Amino acid sequence: MSWNRFKEYCLNIPSLDLSLDVSRVDFPDTYLAEMQPKIAKAIADMEALEGGAIANPDENRMVGHYWLRNAAIAPDAAITDEITKTRARIKDFAKKVHAGEIAGQDGPFKNILCIGIGGSALGPQFVSQALGHPASDPVKVYFFDNTDPDGFDIVLSQLKGQLGQTLAIVTTKSGGTPETRNGMVEAQAAWKAAGLDFAKHAVAITGEGSKMDKVAVSEGWIERFPMWDWVGGRTSELAAVGLVPAALNGIDIDGMLDGAAAMDEVTRNKDFRQNPAAMLALMWYRLTGGKGARDMVILPYKERLSLFAKYLQQLVMESLGKEKDLDGNVVHQGIAVYGNKGSTDQHAYVQQLRDGVPNFYATFIEVLKSRAGDSIAVEGEHTAGDFLQGFLLGTRDALYDNGRNSITITVKEVTPFTVGMLIALYERAVGYYGTLVNINAYHQPGVEAGKKAAASTLELRQAILDGLRAAKGESFTAESLAKKIGREPQTELIYKILENLAANPAKGVQKSAGQAFCDNQYSCV
Numbered sequence: 001m002s003w004n005r006f007k008e009y010c011l012n013i014p015s016l017d018l019s020l021d022v023s024r025v026d027f028p029d030t031y032l033a034e035m036q037p038k039i040a041k042a043i044a045d046m047e048a049l050e051g052g053a054i055a056n057p058d059e060n061r062m063v064g065h066y067w068l069r070n071a072a073i074a075p076d077a078a079i080t081d082e083i084t085k086t087r088a089r090i091k092d093f094a095k096k097v098h099a100g101e102i103a104g105q106d107g108p109f110k111n112i113l114c115i116g117i118g119g120s121a122l123g124p125q126f127v128s129q130a131l132g133h134p135a136s137d138p139v140k141v142y143f144f145d146n147t148d149p150d151g152f153d154i155v156l157s158q159l160k161g162q163l164g165q166t167l168a169i170v171t172t173k174s175g176g177t178p179e180t181r182n183g184m185v186e187a188q189a190a191w192k193a194a195g196l197d198f199a200k201h202a203v204a205i206t207g208e209g210s211k212m213d214k215v216a217v218s219e220g221w222i223e224r225f226p227m228w229d230w231v232g233g234r235t236s237e238l239a240a241v242g243l244v245p246a247a248l249n250g251i252d253i254d255g256m257l258d259g260a261a262a263m264d265e266v267t268r269n270k271d272f273r274q275n276p277a278a279m280l281a282l283m284w285y286r287l288t289g290g291k292g293a294r295d296m297v298i299l300p301y302k303e304r305l306s307l308f309a310k311y312l313q314q315l316v317m318e319s320l321g322k323e324k325d326l327d328g329n330v331v332h333q334g335i336a337v338y339g340n341k342g343s344t345d346q347h348a349y350v351q352q353l354r355d356g357v358p359n360f361y362a363t364f365i366e367v368l369k370s371r372a373g374d375s376i377a378v379e380g381e382h383t384a385g386d387f388l389q390g391f392l393l394g395t396r397d398a399l400y401d402n403g404r405n406s407i408t409i410t411v412k413e414v415t416p417f418t419v420g421m422l423i424a425l426y427e428r429a430v431g432y433y434g435t436l437v438n439i440n441a442y443h444q445p446g447v448e449a450g451k452k453a454a455a456s457t458l459e460l461r462q463a464i465l466d467g468l469r470a471a472k473g474e475s476f477t478a479e480s481l482a483k484k485i486g487r488e489p490q491t492e493l494i495y496k497i498l499e500n501l502a503a504n505p506a507k508g509v510q511k512s513a514g515q516a517f518c519d520n521q522y523s524c525v
């Protein structure tokens with residue numbers, strides 16, 4: 001890598017203590033000039049979006065996550081007012097919880113249990129890992145982000161005897177996500193079993209008037225915070241979704257919002273060579289051929305950022321993974337994202353990155369400051385942190401020497417400001433990329449298909465149970481039961497559900513194994 005190319009293509013932004021080095025992306029010197037009209041359109045579209053345009057046409061919605069950190073730019077005064085008041089309410093609520101003025105039945109809250117999934121969980125998980133100090137934070141943070149009963153049990157076992165000092169935060173924009181509803185129902189049962197009133201330990205973050213909101217109102221939960229329809233789940237970390245748990249956790253939420261606002265300012269720059277979000281989107285476009293041809297591997301060399309790849313996975317893949325473009329053409333767009341942390345990944349999959357199928361590009365995230373205090377030397381004069389940077393630089397060179405491109409983002413340290421900045425950087429890069437490939441980056445129609453299919457399997461499960469119960473004592477194979485209940489085309493699903501019912505005997509389904517799996521017999525006792 002030449003020093004001259006590095007000087008040319010490492011964008012250094014002193015006001016943010018951040019640099020974006022794209023010199024290790026092999027684009028010809030003509031590339032940026034060629035892309036100028038396309039990126040100019042993306043920047044103009046984003047300006048319209050920030051001004052309140054219906055940037056999510058399918059759902060007929062505005063896209064307003066940028067207003068969250070600068071309420072003054074919201075397109076109407078009522079929105080500005082709501083954002084400002086909500087932010088103040090969150091800080092006030094956290095203050096009262098910390099002071100013990102708002103407390104559980106057994107005393108001041110010392111834990112929070114965040115119940116939510118997708119955008120209603122990934123941001124809070126990333127931020128609590130990035131900015132928490134578990135030994136000294138005012139609360140310990142736990143999550144229910146699935147509908148796995150064993151997962152609930154693991155968390156509840158850690159909270160045993162402490163539910164009277166645990167605040168449950170139920171987060172769902174739509175208010176109707178089954179996994180979250182199930183988590184809430186399981187939590188309610190656990191609080192009840194402990195002789196406690198769940199409502200006195202519960203807060204809702206949801207759309208006004210949603211199903212969950214109605215539950216919170218009718219049961220008299222402690223507090224409700226809004227989730228607005230103009231904020232998407234995957235861009236909601238800087239709305240109440242992320243700010244409530246962060247503030248309770250003692251994290252400086254103003255710092256996060258300031259970092260995001262400062263990044264927004266810089267990434268509005270029409271001089272795209274000085275605009276890190278525009279440059280990031282242009283690199284993605286170059287590296288993937290504008291068609292997702294390569295995966296994005298995120299490699300933060302910092303424990304605190306180890307959930308960033310998981311967070312970005314939703315932000316990027318739910319935003320960009322689309323079947324159709326804005327003109328209705330089938331395009332199957334998207335960029336796959338994965339990653340964990342360096343140097344740990346060096347001992348897992350970096351072998352393939354260096355030598356295997358070249359279907360990716362890496363993004364190294366470098367954090368200059370090693371730790372809060374000084375470090376001991378572990379070998380000669382070198383500290384563990386010196387090794388960490390050594391592995392980053394070494395891996396980056398080893399990849400580049402073998403024709404593997406990479407981007408490097410460097411920040412000084414992991415602070416609320418930096419985290420806000422990184423979130424804002426990727427939010428806008430995703431938006432710009434959406435325009436470059438002409439897709440709606442703000443809806444998620446594909447997820448609905450899976451949700452509908454899941455609902456129909458529950459209906460089938462009920463039909464199976466009804467069929468078995470109606471013929472109590474009689475045994476069926478999957479095939480004969482399918483025939484009996486008139487669902488022959490669904491025999492495979494019936495087999496899968498019968499196996500699950502037999503493994504969870506509470507509903508009375510028993511199995512007697514046949515010679516081959518398809519001969520297994522099931523009956524209801």
Ligand SMILES: O=P(O)(O)OC[C@H]1O[C@](O)(CO)[C@@H](O)[C@@H]1O
Pocket residue numbers: 117118119120171172173174175176177180233234318444447
């Ligand atoms: O906040 P909600 O409405 O419960 O949705 C959770 C997640 O589910 C999705 O709608 C996809 O299933 C995500 O976009 C969203 O972040």
